[in-house]
Amino acid sequence: MNQLIGSTSPFSEENRNTLRKIAALLIPKSEEFKVPGADDDAVFTHFIKLASGQTNSINKYLEDLNQICRNDHGDSFLKLQNDEQISLLNNSESLLELLLSYVSLAYYQDPRILSTLSLKSSPPFPGGYNVEQGDWSLLDPVKKRDPFYRKV
Amino acid sequence: MKEDHVDVLVIGAGASGAAVAWSLAETKMKIVCLEQGEWANPKDYPSAHMDWESKWLNEFSYDPNLRARQTDYPINNMESPIQVANFNGVGGGTILYAGHFPRFHPSDFRVKTLDGVAEDWPIDYQTLEPYYDENDRMMGVSGLKGDPAYPPKPQIMPPVPLGKSGTILANGFNKLGWHWWPSDSTVATEQYDGRDQCINLGACVSGCAQGAKASTDITYWPHAIRAGVELRVRCRVREIIVRKDGMAGGAIYYDGKGLEKKITAEVVVIACNGIGTPRLLLNSKSKLFPDGLANSSGLVGKNLMFHPYSAIFGKFDAETDGARGPGNCIWSQEFYETDPSRGFLRGFTFEASRGTGPALTVARGMTNHRIAWGANHHQSARQAINKITGMVGICEDLPNENNQVILDPHLKDSDGIPAPKLHYALSENSKRMLEFSIARGIEILEAAGGEDIQTVAPIPDGGWHLMGTARMGIDCTKSVVNEWGRCHDVKNLFIVDGSIFVTSAGVNPTRTIQALALYVADTMKHRLTTLFD
Ligand SMILES: Cc1cc2nc3c(=O)[nH]c(=O)nc-3n(C[C@H](O)[C@H](O)[C@H](O)COP(=O)(O)OP(=O)(O)OC[C@H]3O[C@@H](n4cnc5c(N)ncnc54)[C@H](O)[C@@H]3O)c2cc1C
Ligand code: SF4
Numbered sequence: 001m002n003q004l005i006g007s008t009s010p011f012s013e014e015n016r017n018t019l020r021k022i023a024a025l026l027i028p029k030s031e032e033f034k035v036p037g038a039d040d041d042a043v044f045t046h047f048i049k050l051a052s053g054q055t056n057s058i059n060k061y062l063e064d065l066n067q068i069c070r071n072d073h074g075d076s077f078l079k080l081q082n083d084e085q086i087s088l089l090n091n092s093e094s095l096l097e098l099l100l101s102y103v104s105l106a107y108y109q110d111p112r113i114l115s116t117l118s119l120k121s122s123p124p125f126p127g128g129y130n131v132e133q134g135d136w137s138l139l140d141p142v143k144k145r146d147p148f149y150r151k152v
Numbered sequence: 153m154k155e156d157h158v159d160v161l162v163i164g165a166g167a168s169g170a171a172v173a174w175s176l177a178e179t180k181m182k183i184v185c186l187e188q189g190e191w192a193n194p195k196d197y198p199s200a201h202m203d204w205e206s207k208w209l210n211e212f213s214y215d216p217n218l219r220a221r222q223t224d225y226p227i228n229n230m231e232s233p234i235q236v237a238n239f240n241g242v243g244g245g246t247i248l249y250a251g252h253f254p255r256f257h258p259s260d261f262r263v264k265t266l267d268g269v270a271e272d273w274p275i276d277y278q279t280l281e282p283y284y285d286e287n288d289r290m291m292g293v294s295g296l297k298g299d300p301a302y303p304p305k306p307q308i309m310p311p312v313p314l315g316k317s318g319t320i321l322a323n324g325f326n327k328l329g330w331h332w333w334p335s336d337s338t339v340a341t342e343q344y345d346g347r348d349q350c351i352n353l354g355a356c357v358s359g360c361a362q363g364a365k366a367s368t369d370i371t372y373w374p375h376a377i378r379a380g381v382e383l384r385v386r387c388r389v390r391e392i393i394v395r396k397d398g399m400a401g402g403a404i405y406y407d408g409k410g411l412e413k414k415i416t417a418e419v420v421v422i423a424c425n426g427i428g429t430p431r432l433l434l435n436s437k438s439k440l441f442p443d444g445l446a447n448s449s450g451l452v453g454k455n456l457m458f459h460p461y462s463a464i465f466g467k468f469d470a471e472t473d474g475a476r477g478p479g480n481c482i483w484s485q486e487f488y489e490t491d492p493s494r495g496f497l498r499g500f501t502f503e504a505s506r507g508t509g510p511a512l513t514v515a516r517g518m519t520n521h522r523i524a525w526g527a528n529h530h531q532s533a534r535q536a537i538n539k540i541t542g543m544v545g546i547c548e549d550l551p552n553e554n555n556q557v558i559l560d561p562h563l564k565d566s567d568g569i570p571a572p573k574l575h576y577a578l579s580e581n582s583k584r585m586l587e588f589s590i591a592r593g594i595e596i597l598e599a600a601g602g603e604d605i606q607t608v609a610p611i612p613d614g615g616w617h618l619m620g621t622a623r624m625g626i627d628c629t630k631s632v633v634n635e636w637g638r639c640h641d642v643k644n645l646f647i648v649d650g651s652i653f654v655t656s657a658g659v660n661p662t663r664t665i666q667a668l669a670l671y672v673a674d675t676m677k678h679r680l681t682t683l684f685d
Contacts, residue, residue, distance in 0.1 A: 026518075026525040033530045050206055086526060100525065101515040105206045108511035108533075117537060119510060124199040124475075125361035128351025131477035134314025138322040142331055145300045150259040150266065150489045152276070 010055040011048065015062050018077050019051070019099075020044055025086060026103050035116050038107045046106035054098055061095035158184045161402060161417035162381075163389050163432065165189075166244015167662050168649040168669040169423030170368035170376060171287065175673035176421075177379035179680070184415065185381060186405055188388035189223040189241025192369055197359035205511040208358035214239065214248050215613055223386070225565035225572075227427065229615075232576035234458050236427055236615040242385060243369035244425065246662065249616070250357050250479045251338040251365045252503055253293055254659035255284055255667075258303065259489060263550075263655050267490050267497045270550050273654045274626050274635035275671070277303070283667040283674070290375075291366040291666070292344040295336035301485035309341045312350070317473040317506040317541040318481045324600025330486040335503065336663075337480035338366035345371070354475035354509070365478070387413070390569050391436040392420055392645070398440050399684070400645040406567040419644045419676075419683070423669070426456065426618025426650040430557045431572040433622065446622070446639035451632050453558055455551035455620040456574065457656040460582045462609035464593030465505075465542030466602025467535070474538035475509035484543075487592060488658055496584040498548040500658040502593065505544060510537045522604065542597060544611070545589030547582055548658035551620050578610065586610060617661045619653040637672035643684040648672050 009016060024039035038047065051058055065088065069077045077085060089096060107113055111121035120129070162173050165187035173185050194200070198207035214237035216224040221240075229235040239247045258277040263270045285306060294309040311334035314322060318334075325332040339350045339360075350364035363370055377383060386408030393416070395401040402416035422429050430453035436445040444452050484502040487494070508516070517523030517536045524532040560573035578586075586609040597605050625631025628640035633652050639645040648669040650661055657664070676683060 027529050028527065030530045033534075035530065046203065053210070096525075097519060100518040104514040104518050105209075105511045108509075108514050108537075109203045109205055111202065114510065117510065117534070119537075123202050123204060124353040124355055125197075126200075126351075128353050128362065129476040131313045131315040131352045131473060134316070134319040134322075136314065138314070138319065138326060139296075139333070141326055141329070142300070142333065143298060145331065147300045147303075148331070148489070149257050149301055149303065152258045152262045152266065 009048070010052040011059065015059060016048070018062055018066075019048070021078060021085070022089065022099060023047055023103050025082070025089060026100065027107050033116060035113055038103050043106050043110050046109070047102050050102040050105055051099070058095070058098060061092065061098070065092055065095060156413070156415045158182045158415065158417045160419045160421060161186065161415060162421045162423060163403065164244065164423035164425065164428065164649065165242045165368070165373070165383055166423060166425060166649070167246050167368055168665050169244065170372035171290070171666045171669040172421055172423060172648045172673045173381045174290070174372045174376035174379065175670050176676065177376050177381050179677060180380065183381045185383045186387040186389055186403065186415070187242055187383065187385050189239075190385045191242045192247050192359060192367075194359065194361045194363060197355070197361040199353045199355035199358065200361045204355055204358065205509045208355065212248070212358040214357065214616070216240065222566055225569070226563050227571060228560045228563050228573035232574040232615075233578060233612060234460065234576060234610055234615045235613050236574070236618065237613060238425065238427070238618070242373060242383065243367040245616070246367040247359055247369065248357050249367075249662060252480050252660045253291070253336045253338050253663045254483070254501065255302065255305065255336070256657045256659065256664050257488065260655065260657040263498065269497050270655045271625065271630070274624055280664070280667045280671060283670040284663065286670055287663065287666045291338050291371050292340050292347065293336055294339055294341040296334045299333040301331055301333065301488060309344060311335075312337050312339055312341060312478050312480050315473045315477045315481065315506060316471055318504060320468055320470060320472065320541060320600050321504045321543065321596065322482060324596040325484055327599040328595060330484060330596070332482050332484040335480045335483045337478065339478040339480055340364045340366070346374070350478055352477040354473075354477055354479070354506070356479050388565070388567055388569070389432060390567065392432065392445055394436070394438045394440055394445065398642065400642050410567060419646070421646045421648055423649045426621050427557055427572050429647055429649055429651040430621040431559065434559050435570055441641070446632055446641045446645060448641050449629055449632060451623065451630070453621050454553045454556045455623055456555040456557055456576055457549040457551055457620040457653065458576070458615045459546045459549055459617045459656060459658070460578055460586055460610040461614040462545040462547070462586045462589045462593065462607065463542065463611055464545070464590055464597060464605065464607050465540055466597040466605040467539050468541065468600070468602055471538050472541040473506035474513070475507060477506050479505055481506055487589070494588055496581045496588065498550065498581070498585070498658060500545045500547040500585055500589050502543045502545055502589070502596070505542060507538065507541045513537050513540060520606070522606070542602070543593055545586070545593060546658055546660065547585040547589060549582060549656045550579060551623070551655060552579060557621050617650065617656070619650040619656050619661055622647050622651040623654050624652045625654065636675040637668070646672060646676070
């Protein structure tokens with residue numbers, strides 16, 4: 001049994017480590033954009049919270065992934081080289097489909113990441129945003145049209 | 153125990169329940185409204201939280217099966233390509249609605265006469281016009297006078313801003329010479345009746361923390377309650393009671409603790425929406441009404457109409473609004489009225505949608521392989537965030553008896569009440585209209601300079617508009633309620649929600665649902681002494 005005794009995590013330690021590695025592969029750290037990867041502690045905690053709604057499916061897909069790793073490479077996912085891990089992930093469509101949305105939701109709601117995108121790094125409310133009126137003269141040609149609703 | 157007896161029992165505190173209760177309040181009758189959900193607390197709305205985008209997809213999801221609160225009931229959508237979207241609580245669907253607020257057109261009430269399809273309504277645009285106006289004042293509508301797609305209508309507040317997305321799309325429409333106009337919207341662009349003005353949070357469909365969007369918990373309900381209506385929350389009605397004389401006698405409901413309660417009434421008004429109302433009527437079987445209440449026509453639950461939606465979005469070099477600003481922006485009714493050369497009858501409205509927040513943009517982009525994962529991720533995500541905009545096409549759905557709500561033989565809500573099950577298929581007319589709307593939408597986006605255009609039809613979780621399942625008409629064999637909302641079979645039972653629609657038109661329904669509710673209430677007030685004749 002690899003479920004941690006006393007842990008409230010829906011994932012075993014090994015699966016958490018695998019998920020953290022996958023998160024870093026999906027959204028890696030970037031020096032160029034000065035951003036952490038999705039394995040960053042705060043992002044990863046949020047990711048696990050979101051993913052816990054699909055614990056059973058994710059655990060099952062991780063088990064399948066590790067089975068393939070053992071059959072094809074004789075080792076677990078975590079022990080493989082980066083390029084081998086990437087190629088395996090590319091073939092794990094169902095797992096990716098689930099994780100991509102959780103990873104991106106967790107990453108792009110982190111205030112630090114939003115700041116690097118020059119976006120508001122606090123909740124929309126209060127404060128809100130400015131939205132410009134725009135150029136209402138664009139409506140002039142439409143205003144010239146005769147009414148075209150059907151008379152009954 | 154003291155008998156719980158009222159003059160008027162309203163069931164459901166959403167868009168129509170609020171309007172009917174407010175209007176009837178001036179009679180000084182004793183009015184109680186039972187609502188299965190609770191009052192919303194704006195502090196809980198996602199936009200007041202950092203993780204607003206994931207909260208919107210989970211606890212504030214518009215899919216009741218996903219949201220799965222105690223106050224929700226499950227819906228079996230397995231046999232429908234479109235899933236129901238709703239909210240159960242004071243305000244009903246208006247808590248999560250976008251606030252798009254178009255009126256029907258005069259032609260929408262005459263589809264049989266004009267196009268030889270479905271049925272004409274027993275009332276017309278002129279009948280509803282004063283109630284549209286009254287409802288506009290109560291909800292507070294923003295918009296611009298002079299839309300050539302409509303008969304003249306009043307302007308209450310200035311329109312929502314064009315913004316970056318509206319400007320891009322307006323240019324596309326103009327290049328093609330096609331109609332567009334700022335959308336009529338219940339987003340307050342100025343302070344209005346105690347509501348603050350919109351600050352462009354952009355999260356309207358997860359509840360407006362600013363209180364700028366007109367949900368009925370902050371429009372009609374405070375007025376109705378001040379006028380003496382009692383609103384009881386966490387009261388889920390199981391069935392309408394039938395008296396020996398065949399009249400409605402009140403309701404049996406469960407309170408928040410799951411305790412069974414009874415309330416008796418002289419008049420019962422149902423406002424549970426196009427799914428909740430047929431569910432309640434079908435659950436109200438008795439010796440006198442073995443097939444469900446008010447169902448001698450066999451039409452309760454039948455003729456379910458959604459609006460099949462298409463979505464057309466593209467990427468632009470210029471910045472778009474993303475999630476900033478109300479979802480409401482501009483609309484186009486270039487293809488609204490019938491033109492048989494298009495290969496379908498009736499028509500649709502395009503409604504521009506500004507864009508989505510960064511997290512949802514990337515989540516969608518990554519799952520549909522348009523945003524890379526791995527080494528190129530950051531570059532690729534930056535090319536999508538606040539760079540996408542587009543529109544949805546709201547297609548008129550025509551009534552078809554095979555599209556229906558029945559009771560699921562197994563599925564039940566948390567009080568053990570049988571849940572609804574849908575049977576729904578897209579008609580050939582809808583499929584052709586969806587295809588046409590996508591082709592025209594692509595042309596608009598291309599004219600506006602868009603690329604990498606993505607389309608969806610029908611939007612699978614887009615069952616926002618629930619109509620037709622207890623329709624109105626003069627002939628009691630072809631309709632459930634008469635031309636003023638009274639059930640043909642039960643003379644003190646009224647229905648005021650979207651289920652009484654005869655046809656769906658090609659626009660969002662709530663302005664018409666509420667105008668109808670006010671019209672039914674007004675007719676009741678004028679006929680008080682002969683109400684049951
Ligand atoms: C995400 C979203 C976006 C939308 N956007 C728009 C838009 O932009 N424009 C537009 O016009 N429309 C929009 N709509 C649709 C709009 O919300 C509905 O048309 C409108 O709310 C329907 O009004 P109604 O009175 O028929 O029912 P509802 O507002 O759904 O109210 C029904 C109420 O009855 C209660 N109820 C049901 N059964 C029972 C029972 N057995 N006992 C007690 N209470 C019960 C429910 O809890 C609910 O509160 C949107 C809806 C959603 C979900
Ligand atoms: S955009 Fe305006 S109406 Fe919509 S949620 Fe924000 S403040 Fe409310």
